[in-house]
Amino acid sequence: MTTEQKLKFSLGGGLTDNYVIQLFILGREEHPEWFYPGIEIESIFDSFPGLVWNGGRLVEGSLTMDDAMARVEFFNSRNIGVNFTFTNCLLTEEHIDDPLCNAVLQNFANPLNGVVVYDPRLEAHIRTACPQYKIISSVSKCIYDRRERLIADTEKYDLVVIPPEFNRDLAFLRLFPPEKVELLVNEGCPPYCKERMQHYIVTSQMVLGLRAIEDNPYNPCKKVMRKPPAGKMVLTITELFEILAATGISHMKFNNRGNPSVERSLQEIIKYFVLPRHSLAFNSFMQDKIRQLRGDKINAADYAVFKISVIVPVYNTEKYLAACLDSVLAQTHQNLEIIIVDDNSPDNAQEIYNKYARYDKRIKIIKHLHNKKLSASRNSGLRQASGDYVHFLDSDDYIMDADYYKIMLKYAVDYNAELVRSGFYNERTTHRLDGVWLLGSLRDLSRKLTLVEEAPYCWCFLFKREFLQKYNLEFDISLLCGGEDLIFSFEAAYYANQIVLVPNVKVFYRKDGAFRKSNNEQRIYSENLAHRKISEFAERHKFQDLFRRIFETNR
Incomplete structure:
Protein backbone atom coordinates (compact mmCIF):
# COMPACT_ATOMS: atom_id res chain seq x y z
CA MET A 1 0.00 0.00 0.00
CA ARG A 294 -27.90 8.13 28.50
CA GLY A 295 -28.35 10.29 31.58
CA ASP A 296 -27.51 7.61 34.10
CA LYS A 297 -28.44 8.55 37.66
CA ILE A 298 -26.24 11.29 39.06
CA ASN A 299 -24.44 10.62 42.32
CA ALA A 300 -24.53 14.08 43.85
CA ALA A 301 -21.72 13.30 46.28
CA ASP A 302 -19.29 12.91 43.38
CA TYR A 303 -19.90 16.50 42.28
CA ALA A 304 -20.50 18.21 45.63
CA VAL A 305 -16.94 19.48 45.76
CA PHE A 306 -17.54 21.83 42.80
CA LYS A 307 -18.83 25.28 43.70
CA ILE A 308 -21.12 27.32 41.45
CA SER A 309 -21.17 31.11 41.76
CA VAL A 310 -24.66 32.37 40.97
CA ILE A 311 -24.52 36.07 40.04
CA VAL A 312 -27.87 37.86 40.43
CA PRO A 313 -27.98 41.53 39.34
CA VAL A 314 -30.86 43.39 40.99
CA TYR A 315 -32.55 46.52 39.73
CA ASN A 316 -36.23 47.34 40.19
CA THR A 317 -37.22 43.66 40.45
CA GLU A 318 -38.87 43.40 43.87
CA LYS A 319 -41.90 41.82 42.19
CA TYR A 320 -39.86 38.82 41.01
CA LEU A 321 -36.82 38.64 43.29
CA ALA A 322 -38.24 36.20 45.84
CA ALA A 323 -39.18 33.69 43.14
CA CYS A 324 -35.70 34.00 41.67
CA LEU A 325 -33.91 33.40 44.98
CA ASP A 326 -36.31 30.61 46.00
CA SER A 327 -35.47 28.74 42.78
CA VAL A 328 -31.74 28.99 43.55
CA LEU A 329 -32.03 27.98 47.21
CA ALA A 330 -34.21 25.00 46.22
CA GLN A 331 -31.42 23.48 44.13
CA THR A 332 -30.37 19.95 45.08
CA HIS A 333 -26.75 20.92 44.41
CA GLN A 334 -25.97 22.86 47.57
CA ASN A 335 -22.38 24.04 47.01
CA LEU A 336 -23.39 27.50 45.84
CA GLU A 337 -22.15 31.03 46.24
CA ILE A 338 -25.03 33.46 45.58
CA ILE A 339 -23.75 36.95 44.74
CA ILE A 340 -26.48 39.59 44.67
CA VAL A 341 -25.40 42.82 42.94
CA ASP A 342 -27.72 45.70 43.87
CA ASP A 343 -27.37 48.21 41.03
CA ASN A 344 -28.73 51.07 43.20
CA SER A 345 -32.26 49.68 42.86
CA PRO A 346 -34.91 52.30 43.76
CA ASP A 347 -37.54 49.81 44.99
CA ASN A 348 -37.77 47.57 48.07
CA ALA A 349 -35.52 44.82 46.67
CA GLN A 350 -32.94 45.44 49.43
CA GLU A 351 -35.43 44.50 52.12
CA ILE A 352 -36.18 41.23 50.30
CA TYR A 353 -32.61 40.06 49.70
CA ASN A 354 -31.48 41.09 53.18
CA LYS A 355 -34.14 38.82 54.65
CA TYR A 356 -32.80 35.89 52.60
CA ALA A 357 -29.19 36.72 53.49
CA ARG A 358 -29.96 36.61 57.23
CA TYR A 359 -30.82 32.90 57.15
CA ASP A 360 -28.57 31.66 54.29
CA LYS A 361 -24.87 32.42 54.65
CA ARG A 362 -24.17 31.47 51.03
CA ILE A 363 -25.61 34.83 49.98
CA LYS A 364 -23.20 37.75 49.47
CA ILE A 365 -24.26 41.32 48.78
CA ILE A 366 -22.56 43.89 46.53
CA LYS A 367 -24.10 47.40 46.43
CA HIS A 368 -23.47 49.97 43.71
CA LEU A 369 -23.65 53.59 44.92
CA HIS A 370 -25.10 54.63 41.55
CA ASN A 371 -26.78 52.80 38.69
CA LYS A 372 -24.17 51.19 36.39
CA LYS A 373 -26.47 49.01 34.23
CA LEU A 374 -26.55 45.26 33.67
CA SER A 375 -23.09 44.65 32.17
CA ALA A 376 -21.27 46.41 35.00
CA SER A 377 -23.41 44.59 37.58
CA ARG A 378 -22.52 41.21 36.16
CA ASN A 379 -18.84 42.16 36.02
CA SER A 380 -18.92 43.21 39.69
CA GLY A 381 -20.28 39.82 40.62
CA LEU A 382 -17.84 37.96 38.38
CA ARG A 383 -14.84 39.71 39.97
CA GLN A 384 -15.96 38.58 43.42
CA ALA A 385 -16.85 35.03 42.36
CA SER A 386 -14.82 32.14 43.81
CA GLY A 387 -16.73 29.18 42.34
CA ASP A 388 -15.48 26.64 39.83
CA TYR A 389 -18.41 27.55 37.56
CA VAL A 390 -20.47 30.71 37.08
CA HIS A 391 -24.15 31.18 36.28
CA PHE A 392 -25.56 34.64 35.48
CA LEU A 393 -29.22 34.64 36.58
CA ASP A 394 -31.26 37.80 36.14
CA SER A 395 -33.35 38.63 39.19
CA ASP A 396 -36.62 38.65 37.26
CA ASP A 397 -36.00 35.10 35.95
CA TYR A 398 -35.99 31.80 37.81
CA ILE A 399 -34.76 28.23 37.43
CA MET A 400 -37.55 25.78 36.60
CA ASP A 401 -35.88 22.53 37.75
CA ALA A 402 -34.56 21.72 41.24
CA ASP A 403 -31.85 19.50 39.69
CA TYR A 404 -30.76 22.19 37.23
CA TYR A 405 -27.31 22.82 38.71
CA LYS A 406 -26.74 19.17 39.51
CA ILE A 407 -27.40 18.12 35.93
CA MET A 408 -25.57 21.03 34.31
CA LEU A 409 -22.57 20.50 36.58
CA LYS A 410 -22.41 16.80 35.79
CA TYR A 411 -22.04 17.47 32.08
CA ALA A 412 -19.61 20.32 32.67
CA VAL A 413 -17.32 18.12 34.77
CA ASP A 414 -17.68 14.89 32.78
CA TYR A 415 -16.86 16.57 29.48
CA ASN A 416 -14.47 19.18 30.83
CA ALA A 417 -16.71 21.70 29.09
CA GLU A 418 -16.13 25.43 29.29
CA LEU A 419 -19.80 26.08 28.45
CA VAL A 420 -22.89 24.03 29.21
CA ARG A 421 -26.19 25.23 27.85
CA SER A 422 -29.77 24.45 28.85
CA GLY A 423 -33.12 25.24 27.31
CA PHE A 424 -35.39 28.08 28.42
CA TYR A 425 -39.06 28.98 28.57
CA ASN A 426 -41.22 32.07 28.66
CA GLU A 427 -44.82 32.98 28.01
CA ARG A 428 -44.18 33.11 24.25
CA THR A 429 -41.45 30.55 23.58
CA THR A 430 -40.16 27.18 24.66
CA HIS A 431 -36.56 26.58 23.60
CA ARG A 432 -36.00 22.87 24.17
CA LEU A 433 -32.91 20.82 23.38
CA ASP A 434 -33.63 17.23 22.25
CA GLY A 435 -30.69 15.07 23.21
CA VAL A 436 -27.19 15.90 24.34
CA TRP A 437 -24.93 17.43 21.73
CA LEU A 438 -21.19 17.96 21.94
CA LEU A 439 -19.54 20.83 20.11
CA GLY A 440 -15.79 20.40 20.28
CA SER A 441 -12.95 22.57 19.02
CA LEU A 442 -12.90 25.09 16.16
CA ARG A 443 -14.06 22.37 13.76
CA ASP A 444 -17.55 23.14 15.06
CA LEU A 445 -17.21 26.93 14.73
CA SER A 446 -20.16 27.21 12.35
CA ARG A 447 -22.46 25.30 14.68
CA LYS A 448 -21.16 27.14 17.76
CA LEU A 449 -21.84 30.53 16.22
CA THR A 450 -25.26 29.40 15.02
CA LEU A 451 -26.00 28.35 18.59
CA VAL A 452 -25.21 31.88 19.80
CA GLU A 453 -27.16 33.54 17.00
CA GLU A 454 -30.22 31.43 17.85
CA ALA A 455 -30.11 32.05 21.62
CA PRO A 456 -27.27 34.27 22.92
CA TYR A 457 -28.66 34.54 26.46
CA CYS A 458 -25.94 34.01 29.05
CA TRP A 459 -28.45 32.97 31.75
CA CYS A 460 -28.97 29.59 30.02
CA PHE A 461 -25.21 28.86 30.14
CA LEU A 462 -23.01 27.54 32.92
CA PHE A 463 -19.49 28.93 32.39
CA LYS A 464 -16.22 27.54 33.70
CA ARG A 465 -14.75 30.44 35.70
CA GLU A 466 -11.13 29.51 34.95
CA PHE A 467 -11.99 29.71 31.25
CA LEU A 468 -13.51 33.19 31.61
CA GLN A 469 -10.38 34.33 33.43
CA LYS A 470 -8.04 32.81 30.84
CA TYR A 471 -9.57 34.86 28.03
CA ASN A 472 -10.39 37.95 30.17
CA LEU A 473 -14.06 37.64 29.28
CA GLU A 474 -16.32 40.28 30.82
CA PHE A 475 -19.46 42.07 29.72
CA ASP A 476 -19.02 45.17 27.56
CA ILE A 477 -20.07 48.16 29.72
CA SER A 478 -20.56 50.36 26.63
CA LEU A 479 -23.64 48.27 25.78
CA LEU A 480 -26.17 49.90 28.07
CA CYS A 481 -29.51 48.75 26.65
CA GLY A 482 -29.03 45.43 24.85
CA GLY A 483 -26.55 43.25 23.03
CA GLU A 484 -24.40 42.54 26.10
CA ASP A 485 -25.34 38.85 26.14
CA LEU A 486 -24.68 38.49 22.41
CA ILE A 487 -21.09 39.65 22.41
CA PHE A 488 -20.20 37.85 25.68
CA SER A 489 -21.68 34.52 24.55
CA PHE A 490 -20.23 34.96 21.05
CA GLU A 491 -16.66 35.37 22.30
CA ALA A 492 -17.05 32.59 24.87
CA ALA A 493 -18.35 30.17 22.23
CA TYR A 494 -15.50 31.08 19.88
CA TYR A 495 -12.81 30.31 22.46
CA ALA A 496 -14.47 27.20 23.94
CA ASN A 497 -12.99 23.81 23.13
CA GLN A 498 -16.05 21.96 24.41
CA ILE A 499 -19.68 23.03 24.62
CA VAL A 500 -22.39 20.64 25.80
CA LEU A 501 -26.08 21.22 25.10
CA VAL A 502 -28.22 19.55 27.77
CA PRO A 503 -31.92 18.68 27.37
CA ASN A 504 -34.75 18.61 29.90
CA VAL A 505 -33.68 21.50 32.17
CA LYS A 506 -34.77 25.10 31.68
CA VAL A 507 -34.64 28.68 32.93
CA PHE A 508 -37.83 30.80 32.92
CA TYR A 509 -37.06 34.05 31.14
CA ARG A 510 -39.15 37.23 31.35
CA LYS A 511 -38.72 39.18 28.12
CA ASP A 512 -39.95 42.43 29.69
CA GLY A 513 -37.78 42.39 32.81
CA ALA A 514 -36.63 45.58 34.50
CA PHE A 515 -33.05 45.43 33.26
CA ARG A 516 -34.35 45.07 29.72
CA LYS A 517 -36.64 48.12 29.80
CA SER A 518 -35.38 50.90 27.57
CA ASN A 519 -36.75 52.92 24.73
CA ASN A 520 -36.63 51.51 21.24
CA GLU A 521 -34.04 53.96 19.95
CA GLN A 522 -31.59 53.17 22.78
CA ARG A 523 -32.01 49.44 22.35
CA ILE A 524 -31.54 49.57 18.56
CA TYR A 525 -28.38 51.67 19.00
CA SER A 526 -26.97 49.29 21.62
CA GLU A 527 -27.74 46.15 19.62
CA ASN A 528 -26.24 47.64 16.44
CA LEU A 529 -23.12 48.54 18.41
CA ALA A 530 -22.86 44.94 19.67
CA HIS A 531 -23.21 43.67 16.13
CA ARG A 532 -20.41 45.96 14.91
CA LYS A 533 -18.15 44.81 17.72
CA ILE A 534 -18.59 41.10 17.01
CA SER A 535 -18.12 41.80 13.29
CA GLU A 536 -14.78 43.43 14.14
CA PHE A 537 -13.92 40.43 16.35
CA ALA A 538 -14.68 38.05 13.46
CA GLU A 539 -12.50 40.12 11.14
CA ARG A 540 -9.58 40.07 13.61
CA HIS A 541 -9.86 36.29 13.92
CA LYS A 542 -10.32 35.78 10.17
CA PHE A 543 -13.75 34.20 9.98
CA GLN A 544 -15.74 37.20 8.75
CA ASP A 545 -17.27 35.27 5.83
CA LEU A 546 -18.70 32.65 8.21
CA PHE A 547 -19.89 35.42 10.54
CA ARG A 548 -21.72 37.20 7.71
CA ARG A 549 -23.34 33.97 6.52
CA ILE A 550 -24.71 33.14 9.97
CA PHE A 551 -25.49 36.55 11.48
CA GLU A 552 -26.14 39.04 8.72
CA THR A 553 -28.53 36.81 6.77
CA ASN A 554 -30.71 36.49 9.90
CA ARG A 555 -30.86 40.15 10.87
Missing part, protein backbone atom coordinates in the same frame (compact mmCIF):
# COMPACT_ATOMS: atom_id res chain seq x y z
CA THR A 2 1.39 3.43 -0.93
CA THR A 3 1.18 6.34 1.44
CA GLU A 4 -1.53 7.86 -0.77
CA GLN A 5 -3.81 4.82 -0.62
CA LYS A 6 -6.33 4.88 2.20
CA LEU A 7 -9.50 3.00 3.01
CA LYS A 8 -12.46 5.40 2.88
CA PHE A 9 -15.28 4.22 5.10
CA SER A 10 -18.97 5.05 5.07
CA LEU A 11 -20.48 4.31 8.49
CA GLY A 12 -24.05 3.17 9.08
CA GLY A 13 -25.94 5.40 11.51
CA GLY A 14 -25.20 8.84 12.88
CA LEU A 15 -28.49 10.68 12.35
CA THR A 16 -30.75 8.68 14.66
CA ASP A 17 -28.64 6.44 16.91
CA ASN A 18 -26.17 9.27 16.60
CA TYR A 19 -24.32 9.14 19.89
CA VAL A 20 -22.23 6.01 19.14
CA ILE A 21 -20.99 7.24 15.77
CA GLN A 22 -20.63 10.80 17.01
CA LEU A 23 -18.55 9.73 20.02
CA PHE A 24 -16.48 7.45 17.80
CA ILE A 25 -15.64 10.45 15.60
CA LEU A 26 -14.74 12.56 18.64
CA GLY A 27 -12.65 9.67 20.01
CA ARG A 28 -10.66 9.58 16.75
CA GLU A 29 -10.00 13.31 17.09
CA GLU A 30 -9.02 13.09 20.75
CA HIS A 31 -6.92 9.89 20.56
CA PRO A 32 -5.73 9.36 16.97
CA GLU A 33 -3.04 7.00 18.26
CA TRP A 34 -5.69 4.40 19.15
CA PHE A 35 -6.74 3.77 15.55
CA TYR A 36 -5.40 2.00 12.46
CA PRO A 37 -3.50 4.34 10.14
CA GLY A 38 -4.55 4.53 6.52
CA ILE A 39 -8.27 4.86 7.24
CA GLU A 40 -10.55 7.86 6.62
CA ILE A 41 -14.16 8.32 7.64
CA GLU A 42 -15.53 9.65 4.37
CA SER A 43 -19.28 9.57 5.06
CA ILE A 44 -22.14 8.15 7.08
CA PHE A 45 -25.38 6.69 5.72
CA ASP A 46 -28.69 6.96 7.53
CA SER A 47 -32.08 8.66 7.43
CA PHE A 48 -34.26 10.77 9.70
CA PRO A 49 -37.48 9.50 11.30
CA GLY A 50 -40.72 10.31 9.51
CA LEU A 51 -39.33 10.19 5.95
CA VAL A 52 -41.35 7.96 3.64
CA TRP A 53 -38.45 7.72 1.19
CA ASN A 54 -36.40 5.86 3.79
CA GLY A 55 -35.70 2.15 3.29
CA GLY A 56 -33.40 -0.62 4.43
CA ARG A 57 -33.84 -0.02 8.16
CA LEU A 58 -36.80 1.30 10.16
CA VAL A 59 -36.03 4.69 11.71
CA GLU A 60 -38.30 5.47 14.66
CA GLY A 61 -38.76 8.59 16.79
CA SER A 62 -39.14 12.27 15.95
CA LEU A 63 -36.82 15.15 15.18
CA THR A 64 -37.16 18.88 14.52
CA MET A 65 -35.56 20.38 11.43
CA ASP A 66 -33.19 22.39 13.65
CA ASP A 67 -31.99 19.18 15.30
CA ALA A 68 -31.65 17.50 11.93
CA MET A 69 -29.51 20.38 10.66
CA ALA A 70 -27.31 20.19 13.76
CA ARG A 71 -26.72 16.48 13.26
CA VAL A 72 -25.78 16.88 9.61
CA GLU A 73 -23.58 19.85 10.48
CA PHE A 74 -21.64 17.75 13.01
CA PHE A 75 -20.44 15.56 10.16
CA ASN A 76 -20.26 18.11 7.33
CA SER A 77 -18.14 20.48 9.45
CA ARG A 78 -15.57 17.66 9.61
CA ASN A 79 -15.71 17.13 5.84
CA ILE A 80 -17.69 13.92 6.40
CA GLY A 81 -20.55 13.46 3.94
CA VAL A 82 -24.08 12.35 4.84
CA ASN A 83 -25.63 9.82 2.46
CA PHE A 84 -29.40 9.63 2.91
CA THR A 85 -30.80 6.11 2.50
CA PHE A 86 -33.79 6.93 0.31
CA THR A 87 -34.24 3.29 -0.74
CA ASN A 88 -37.90 2.57 -0.07
CA CYS A 89 -38.89 0.04 -2.74
CA LEU A 90 -42.67 0.65 -2.60
CA LEU A 91 -42.92 4.34 -3.46
CA THR A 92 -45.72 5.79 -5.59
CA GLU A 93 -45.85 9.03 -7.56
CA GLU A 94 -47.61 10.62 -4.59
CA HIS A 95 -44.70 9.75 -2.31
CA ILE A 96 -42.23 11.49 -4.64
CA ASP A 97 -43.98 14.80 -3.84
CA ASP A 98 -43.86 14.28 -0.04
CA PRO A 99 -43.23 17.77 1.42
CA LEU A 100 -41.12 16.67 4.40
CA CYS A 101 -38.80 14.52 2.30
CA ASN A 102 -38.41 17.30 -0.24
CA ALA A 103 -37.66 19.83 2.53
CA VAL A 104 -34.88 17.57 3.81
CA LEU A 105 -33.62 17.12 0.27
CA GLN A 106 -33.39 20.89 -0.27
CA ASN A 107 -31.90 21.72 3.13
CA PHE A 108 -28.90 19.41 2.84
CA ALA A 109 -28.08 19.70 -0.85
CA ASN A 110 -24.34 20.11 -1.24
CA PRO A 111 -21.63 18.16 -3.08
CA LEU A 112 -20.39 16.60 0.16
CA ASN A 113 -23.68 14.73 0.71
CA GLY A 114 -25.32 11.94 -1.27
CA VAL A 115 -28.46 9.88 -1.65
CA VAL A 116 -28.62 6.10 -1.86
CA VAL A 117 -31.42 5.25 -4.29
CA TYR A 118 -33.59 2.32 -5.34
CA ASP A 119 -36.65 3.76 -7.12
CA PRO A 120 -35.86 5.17 -10.62
CA ARG A 121 -38.61 7.81 -10.35
CA LEU A 122 -37.20 9.14 -7.09
CA GLU A 123 -33.73 9.05 -8.58
CA ALA A 124 -34.87 11.14 -11.55
CA HIS A 125 -36.62 13.59 -9.23
CA ILE A 126 -33.48 14.07 -7.10
CA ARG A 127 -31.23 14.49 -10.14
CA THR A 128 -33.52 17.27 -11.39
CA ALA A 129 -34.38 18.99 -8.12
CA CYS A 130 -30.97 18.82 -6.40
CA PRO A 131 -28.17 17.91 -8.80
CA GLN A 132 -25.57 18.73 -6.13
CA TYR A 133 -26.00 15.32 -4.48
CA LYS A 134 -23.86 12.30 -5.20
CA ILE A 135 -26.14 9.53 -6.48
CA ILE A 136 -25.37 6.08 -5.08
CA SER A 137 -26.90 2.84 -6.38
CA SER A 138 -28.23 0.77 -3.47
CA VAL A 139 -27.29 -2.81 -2.65
CA SER A 140 -31.00 -3.29 -1.88
CA LYS A 141 -31.55 -3.80 -5.63
CA CYS A 142 -30.18 -7.32 -4.99
CA ILE A 143 -28.32 -7.61 -8.29
CA TYR A 144 -26.61 -11.00 -8.04
CA ASP A 145 -26.78 -12.57 -11.51
CA ARG A 146 -26.39 -9.51 -13.76
CA ARG A 147 -22.75 -8.64 -13.47
CA GLU A 148 -22.80 -6.62 -16.67
CA ARG A 149 -25.47 -4.33 -15.19
CA LEU A 150 -23.30 -3.63 -12.15
CA ILE A 151 -20.42 -2.66 -14.41
CA ALA A 152 -22.66 -0.52 -16.62
CA ASP A 153 -24.11 1.24 -13.54
CA THR A 154 -20.70 2.74 -12.76
CA GLU A 155 -21.18 5.03 -15.75
CA LYS A 156 -24.56 6.19 -14.45
CA TYR A 157 -23.89 6.58 -10.72
CA ASP A 158 -21.27 8.33 -8.63
CA LEU A 159 -20.94 5.14 -6.60
CA VAL A 160 -22.30 1.61 -6.91
CA VAL A 161 -22.56 -0.60 -3.83
CA ILE A 162 -21.45 -4.10 -4.84
CA PRO A 163 -23.41 -7.06 -3.40
CA PRO A 164 -21.23 -8.62 -0.68
CA GLU A 165 -21.36 -12.02 -2.42
CA PHE A 166 -18.58 -10.66 -4.71
CA ASN A 167 -16.33 -9.39 -1.92
CA ARG A 168 -13.60 -11.97 -2.56
CA ASP A 169 -13.96 -12.23 -6.33
CA LEU A 170 -10.88 -10.16 -7.15
CA ALA A 171 -11.02 -10.94 -10.87
CA PHE A 172 -14.54 -9.51 -11.05
CA LEU A 173 -13.72 -6.52 -8.82
CA ARG A 174 -10.82 -5.57 -11.12
CA LEU A 175 -13.34 -4.99 -13.94
CA PHE A 176 -14.73 -1.91 -12.14
CA PRO A 177 -13.35 1.62 -12.10
CA PRO A 178 -12.06 1.48 -8.51
CA GLU A 179 -13.23 4.97 -7.59
CA LYS A 180 -16.84 4.17 -8.60
CA VAL A 181 -17.62 1.17 -6.37
CA GLU A 182 -18.09 0.50 -2.68
CA LEU A 183 -17.83 -2.85 -0.86
CA LEU A 184 -20.18 -3.80 1.96
CA VAL A 185 -17.65 -5.29 4.35
CA ASN A 186 -19.72 -6.75 7.21
CA GLU A 187 -23.11 -7.84 5.87
CA GLY A 188 -24.98 -9.92 8.46
CA CYS A 189 -27.28 -11.75 6.06
CA PRO A 190 -26.30 -15.18 4.63
CA PRO A 191 -24.93 -15.21 1.03
CA TYR A 192 -27.54 -15.23 -1.75
CA CYS A 193 -30.30 -15.06 0.84
CA LYS A 194 -33.57 -15.67 -1.02
CA GLU A 195 -35.47 -13.62 1.56
CA ARG A 196 -33.31 -10.52 1.42
CA MET A 197 -35.55 -8.68 -1.04
CA GLN A 198 -38.58 -9.61 1.04
CA HIS A 199 -36.87 -8.11 4.05
CA TYR A 200 -36.52 -4.79 2.21
CA ILE A 201 -40.19 -4.96 1.16
CA VAL A 202 -41.35 -5.55 4.75
CA THR A 203 -39.26 -2.62 5.99
CA SER A 204 -40.67 -0.39 3.26
CA GLN A 205 -44.18 -1.42 4.28
CA MET A 206 -43.50 -0.47 7.90
CA VAL A 207 -42.04 2.91 6.89
CA LEU A 208 -45.18 3.64 4.85
CA GLY A 209 -47.50 2.47 7.63
CA LEU A 210 -48.71 -0.52 5.64
CA ARG A 211 -47.52 -3.04 8.22
CA ALA A 212 -47.31 -2.86 12.01
CA ILE A 213 -43.79 -2.58 13.43
CA GLU A 214 -44.31 -5.63 15.63
CA ASP A 215 -45.40 -7.64 12.57
CA ASN A 216 -41.87 -8.13 11.25
CA PRO A 217 -40.93 -11.73 10.45
CA TYR A 218 -37.30 -10.69 9.88
CA ASN A 219 -36.57 -9.20 13.30
CA PRO A 220 -34.50 -11.07 14.09
CA CYS A 221 -33.76 -12.74 10.77
CA LYS A 222 -34.54 -16.44 11.26
CA LYS A 223 -31.92 -17.53 8.74
CA VAL A 224 -29.20 -15.68 10.59
CA MET A 225 -30.41 -17.15 13.87
CA ARG A 226 -30.38 -20.69 12.43
CA LYS A 227 -27.11 -20.40 10.55
CA PRO A 228 -24.57 -17.59 10.98
CA PRO A 229 -23.52 -15.78 7.78
CA ALA A 230 -20.85 -17.52 5.74
CA GLY A 231 -17.38 -16.05 6.13
CA LYS A 232 -16.94 -15.36 2.42
CA MET A 233 -18.93 -12.08 2.64
CA VAL A 234 -17.44 -10.62 5.83
CA LEU A 235 -14.01 -9.08 5.32
CA THR A 236 -11.34 -8.45 7.96
CA ILE A 237 -9.40 -5.21 8.16
CA THR A 238 -6.32 -7.02 6.82
CA GLU A 239 -8.30 -8.27 3.83
CA LEU A 240 -9.57 -4.78 3.11
CA PHE A 241 -6.05 -3.45 2.74
CA GLU A 242 -5.20 -6.44 0.54
CA ILE A 243 -8.21 -5.70 -1.70
CA LEU A 244 -7.15 -2.05 -1.87
CA ALA A 245 -3.66 -3.06 -2.98
CA ALA A 246 -4.95 -5.63 -5.52
CA THR A 247 -7.84 -3.67 -7.06
CA GLY A 248 -7.47 -0.02 -6.04
CA ILE A 249 -10.98 -0.10 -4.49
CA SER A 250 -10.93 2.15 -1.42
CA HIS A 251 -14.61 2.83 -0.67
CA MET A 252 -15.88 0.55 2.13
CA LYS A 253 -19.36 0.44 3.63
CA PHE A 254 -19.60 -0.40 7.35
CA ASN A 255 -23.07 -1.75 8.11
CA ASN A 256 -23.70 -0.60 11.66
CA ARG A 257 -27.40 0.37 11.59
CA GLY A 258 -28.73 -3.14 12.10
CA ASN A 259 -26.71 -3.93 15.21
CA PRO A 260 -29.12 -4.94 18.00
CA SER A 261 -27.25 -3.15 20.82
CA VAL A 262 -24.70 -0.46 21.59
CA GLU A 263 -22.33 -3.16 22.79
CA ARG A 264 -22.51 -4.97 19.44
CA SER A 265 -21.86 -1.69 17.64
CA LEU A 266 -18.77 -1.11 19.75
CA GLN A 267 -17.49 -4.63 19.04
CA GLU A 268 -17.78 -4.02 15.29
CA ILE A 269 -16.13 -0.59 15.52
CA ILE A 270 -13.24 -2.03 17.53
CA LYS A 271 -12.79 -4.86 15.04
CA TYR A 272 -12.40 -2.55 12.04
CA PHE A 273 -10.89 0.65 13.39
CA VAL A 274 -9.10 0.22 16.73
CA LEU A 275 -5.58 -1.11 17.16
CA PRO A 276 -5.76 -4.22 19.39
CA ARG A 277 -3.42 -2.77 22.03
CA HIS A 278 -5.78 0.18 22.49
CA SER A 279 -9.11 -1.67 22.40
CA LEU A 280 -9.60 -1.61 26.19
CA ALA A 281 -8.84 2.12 26.41
CA PHE A 282 -11.21 2.89 23.54
CA ASN A 283 -13.99 0.71 24.96
CA SER A 284 -13.64 2.38 28.37
CA PHE A 285 -13.73 5.82 26.74
CA MET A 286 -16.88 4.97 24.79
CA GLN A 287 -18.69 3.31 27.69
CA ASP A 288 -18.05 6.32 29.94
CA LYS A 289 -19.35 8.76 27.33
CA ILE A 290 -22.37 6.62 26.50
CA ARG A 291 -23.34 6.36 30.16
CA GLN A 292 -23.18 10.13 30.41
CA LEU A 293 -25.30 10.63 27.30
